[in-house]
Amino acid sequence: MKAEIITIGDEILIGQIVDTNSAWMAQQLNPLGIDVVQISSVPDKPEAIQQAFELAARRSDLILSTGGLGPTKDDVTKQTLAAYFNTTLRRDKQVEKHVEAIFSKLNRPMLEVNRQQADVLDHAVVLHNETGTAPGMWVEAKERIYVMMPGVPQEMKYLMENEVLPRLRQHPSQQTIWHRTLLTAGIGESFLAQQLSAFEDQLPRAIHLAYLPQYGQVKLRLTASGQDTLALDQQIALQFEKLQQLVAPYLVGIGDILLEQYILDNMGDAGLSLSVAESCTGGYLSHLLTRLPGSSRVFKGGGIVYSNALKTRLLDVAEETLATHGAVSEAVVIEMAQGAQRNFVTDYSIAITGIAGPDGGSDEKPVGTVWIAIAGRNGVRAKKFIFGKVRIPNIERAAANALVMLYDMVKTERAIMS
Amino acid sequence: MKAEIITIGDEILIGQIVDTNSAWMAQQLNPLGIDVVQISSVPDKPEAIQQAFELAARRSDLILSTGGLGPTKDDVTKQTLAAYFNTTLRRDKQVEKHVEAIFSKLNRPMLEVNRQQADVLDHAVVLHNETGTAPGMWVEAKERIYVMMPGVPQEMKYLMENEVLPRLRQHPSQQTIWHRTLLTAGIGESFLAQQLSAFEDQLPRAIHLAYLPQYGQVKLRLTASGQDTLALDQQIALQFEKLQQLVAPYLVGIGDILLEQYILDNMGDAGLSLSVAESCTGGYLSHLLTRLPGSSRVFKGGGIVYSNALKTRLLDVAEETLATHGAVSEAVVIEMAQGAQRNFVTDYSIAITGIAGPDGGSDEKPVGTVWIAIAGRNGVRAKKFIFGKVRIPNIERAAANALVMLYDMVKTERAIMS
Numbered sequence: 001m002k003a004e005i006i007t008i009g010d011e012i013l014i015g016q017i018v019d020t021n022s023a024w025m026a027q028q029l030n031p032l033g034i035d036v037v038q039i040s041s042v043p044d045k046p047e048a049i050q051q052a053f054e055l056a057a058r059r060s061d062l063i064l065s066t067g068g069l070g071p072t073k074d075d076v077t078k079q080t081l082a083a084y085f086n087t088t089l090r091r092d093k094q095v096e097k098h099v100e101a102i103f104s105k106l107n108r109p110m111l112e113v114n115r116q117q118a119d120v121l122d123h124a125v126v127l128h129n130e131t132g133t134a135p136g137m138w139v140e141a142k143e144r145i146y147v148m149m150p151g152v153p154q155e156m157k158y159l160m161e162n163e164v165l166p167r168l169r170q171h172p173s174q175q176t177i178w179h180r181t182l183l184t185a186g187i188g189e190s191f192l193a194q195q196l197s198a199f200e201d202q203l204p205r206a207i208h209l210a211y212l213p214q215y216g217q218v219k220l221r222l223t224a225s226g227q228d229t230l231a232l233d234q235q236i237a238l239q240f241e242k243l244q245q246l247v248a249p250y251l252v253g254i255g256d257i258l259l260e261q262y263i264l265d266n267m268g269d270a271g272l273s274l275s276v277a278e279s280c281t282g283g284y285l286s287h288l289l290t291r292l293p294g295s296s297r298v299f300k301g302g303g304i305v306y307s308n309a310l311k312t313r314l315l316d317v318a319e320e321t322l323a324t325h326g327a328v329s330e331a332v333v334i335e336m337a338q339g340a341q342r343n344f345v346t347d348y349s350i351a352i353t354g355i356a357g358p359d360g361g362s363d364e365k366p367v368g369t370v371w372i373a374i375a376g377r378n379g380v381r382a383k384k385f386i387f388g389k390v391r392i393p394n395i396e397r398a399a400a401n402a403l404v405m406l407y408d409m410v411k412t413e414r415a416i417m418s
Numbered sequence: 419m420k421a422e423i424i425t426i427g428d429e430i431l432i433g434q435i436v437d438t439n440s441a442w443m444a445q446q447l448n449p450l451g452i453d454v455v456q457i458s459s460v461p462d463k464p465e466a467i468q469q470a471f472e473l474a475a476r477r478s479d480l481i482l483s484t485g486g487l488g489p490t491k492d493d494v495t496k497q498t499l500a501a502y503f504n505t506t507l508r509r510d511k512q513v514e515k516h517v518e519a520i521f522s523k524l525n526r527p528m529l530e531v532n533r534q535q536a537d538v539l540d541h542a543v544v545l546h547n548e549t550g551t552a553p554g555m556w557v558e559a560k561e562r563i564y565v566m567m568p569g570v571p572q573e574m575k576y577l578m579e580n581e582v583l584p585r586l587r588q589h590p591s592q593q594t595i596w597h598r599t600l601l602t603a604g605i606g607e608s609f610l611a612q613q614l615s616a617f618e619d620q621l622p623r624a625i626h627l628a629y630l631p632q633y634g635q636v637k638l639r640l641t642a643s644g645q646d647t648l649a650l651d652q653q654i655a656l657q658f659e660k661l662q663q664l665v666a667p668y669l670v671g672i673g674d675i676l677l678e679q680y681i682l683d684n685m686g687d688a689g690l691s692l693s694v695a696e697s698c699t700g701g702y703l704s705h706l707l708t709r710l711p712g713s714s715r716v717f718k719g720g721g722i723v724y725s726n727a728l729k730t731r732l733l734d735v736a737e738e739t740l741a742t743h744g745a746v747s748e749a750v751v752i753e754m755a756q757g758a759q760r761n762f763v764t765d766y767s768i769a770i771t772g773i774a775g776p777d778g779g780s781d782e783k784p785v786g787t788v789w790i791a792i793a794g795r796n797g798v799r800a801k802k803f804i805f806g807k808v809r810i811p812n813i814e815r816a817a818a819n820a821l822v823m824l825y826d827m828v829k830t831e832r833a834i835m836s
Binding site: 027036041055070071102105286293294303305343357395 | 434445455458470606611630632713714723806808
């Protein structure tokens with residue numbers, strides 16, 4: 001199936017917002033065998049929206065739009081689409097109740113513009129948006145599927161995961177497609193590609209290997225699609241078995257799962273607890289863990305020790321160590337990890353200290369220098385990294401590498417990961 | 419002048435890469451009075467590239483493309499464009515020398531595919547790419563300007579800054595565009611829209627108001643475009659003045675800036691410090707602050723107190739308070755904020771405790787219940803929120819509302835925000 005994404009909104013065209021929705025949507029559609037053949041960003045103007053829909057419908061079977069469904073006057077999408085589909089808008093009672101419930105919960109009076117959130121295309125299947133007031137809409141017309149969603153990333157994601165993808169999976173036009181995914185850690189993408197070069201060459205035409213890399217972790221996905229379901233089912237099982245053997249030294253686990261989820265699951269099953277001491281990552285590592293439901297079984301909390309005073313106060317880092325070695329040093333990161341383990345009373349602790357940038361670097365310790373330590377049951381391990389010059393990627397890479405180090409230590413110490 | 423951006427490359431359509439180039443390019447083009455009317459991402463396929471150029475040329479005066487010029491893909495894009503422009507490719511001697519110099523510096527053998535980087539459209543002005551092997555090209559044809567650039571962000575930026583923008587500045591542009599942005603907090607988008615309804619109705623046709631909402635904050639942007647630069651300049655200044663007066667009670671500040679940046683700047687200028695005590699937000703609030711460069715001037719750190727044990731240990735929350743009221747309660751959040759302020763020795767502290775979900779809710783305290791407290795110079799203020807059922811939006815909304823509460827208290831207590 002061919003798909004096209006239309007993002008609606010002036011804020012993208014003036015560069016105020018980077019369109020991250022489209023890449024995320026494409027990632028979700030690909031495993032269903034749905035190829036995104038074009039992404040178009042158009043302004044909040046009826047002619048532009050209408051033309052984008054017309055052109056997309058000529059090229060594709062599935063048209064997904066995001067944005068333009070907010071309550072204010074700059075959102076003209078619904079009226080334009082009513083004209084495009086040659087239909088009218090009707091007020092949906094269920095959506096209206098949902099919007100009313102949100103407003104009464106927030107203790108805010110409800111205005112007519114809020115009520116208009118409940119106006120939907122007359123012939124649309126309404127997609128319930130638990131996360132906001134603007135519903136999604138699903139329309140099958142002119143031998144095409146059209147899906148309209150709000151542009152707020154969390155609302156779009158909620159609708160995709162709960163309403164759109166399940167419907168697409170069941171749609172009769174879908175050809176059969178298999179995926180087998182596994183996660184590796186501690187080896188770079190290009191190294192992995194080199195090792196898997198012969199494996200890729202011998203893959204049957206109907207089976208495809210994809211690399212999905214992210215900071216020290218690489219997800220590998222085998223995809224098979226076609227008509228001969230029985231043969232393909234056997235082939236992909238065989239190839240996936242081969243792949244697992246080839247990547248065995250770096251294999252974290254099977255399935256489409258995050259490294260932090262593996263760590264939490266496996267530490268949880270073993271009754272192990274975790275705390276953190278974050279300096280330059282400033283809460284981001286904790287966020288990676290706590291955004292996952294059930295993380296409190298393993299993760300107890302920790303200290304964000306941005307200032308040296310808090311490093312001493314919360315983690316008992318000696319003032320002398322700070323003065324002698326500086327805050328970004330092996331000696332300090334080890335004291336941080338041990339202090340967190342002791343003061344927060346957990347089996348494992350992660351400590352991170354570094355220079356995220358853009359300022360604060362020196363010749364000896366340039367921007368991007370990060371020390372990470374893991375304190376475990378059998379001692380501490382510390383490692384120095386030198387990342388790049390850009391602040392947010394430095395924060396992300398530090399957190400991701402800390403997870404890889406924790407994974408390695410827990411695996412080695414406890415052999416709890418299969 | 420109307421412009422259109424075409425990004426060429428399969429990697430965008432499978433979601434492996436987020437297109438950050440287009441937003442950056444739009445930001446550079448806007449101040450020149452160049453209005454981006456569409457952004458299209460197409461695959462490395464001749465028909466798709468050809469069609470994208472044809473459609474863009476119908477709508478716009480300036481067509482900028484990125485991508486598709488790498489050594490493995492240049493066949494497709496350059497051959498397609500040669501056909502589109504009804505011309506041929508020629509090997510450019512200067513580019514060939516530049517590519518040779520790069521390879522000899524890297525001590526790598528040069529292949530024929532690398533030499534092909536020097537093939538350019540016969541009638542193009544070649545744009546020198548100091549940062550890589552693929553040159554840019556500038557073509558004026560069919561009363562349109564076409565600019566082709568590589569897709570690697572730093573190469574595209576080099577070409578834009580050194581070759582493309584200087585040439586565009588010299589082109590007499592037909593229109594000038596103005597933007598004026600301000601940030602409001604503490605009022606919903608639809609309320610604001612109601613209050614601004616009469617203002618919107620009286621706006622001149624050439625001036626447009628856009629709402630950019632996010633969790634308790636709404637950015638408002640006035641845009642003017644047209645020929646009569648002198649009149650428009652005066653008009654937008656006048657309308658922006660009116661707008662500021664209308665939103666005065668909710669005005670955070672002028673410009674395209676984040677609430678957390680305002681808070682950090684203003685607290686920093688007043689010499690005030692901040693710490694946090696995060697339970698259900700698990701580090702996310704700290705991350706919002708620490709992702710900003712220079713945040714350490716104000717933000718000292720804090721505790722991530724996921725477990726009750728850490729609430730007591732780090733913040734001195736009384737075990738009795740936890741037992742009597744539960745961790746998600748006004749009494750506990752107040753002790754958390756006061757404990758953070760005292761133990762982390764800061765002027766202000768934010769505390770958040772709640773049930774992010776999906777589990778842990780009860781009839782009395784459903785999923786989405788969040789207590790937030792701010793401890794300041796003149797005491798503590800606590801507020802209860804009931805958000806939705808979905809974990810990550812609950813975390814984001816809690817953090818955003820905590821920032822709004824902090825902003826309000828600092829503003830009230832110190833009147834430091836103008």
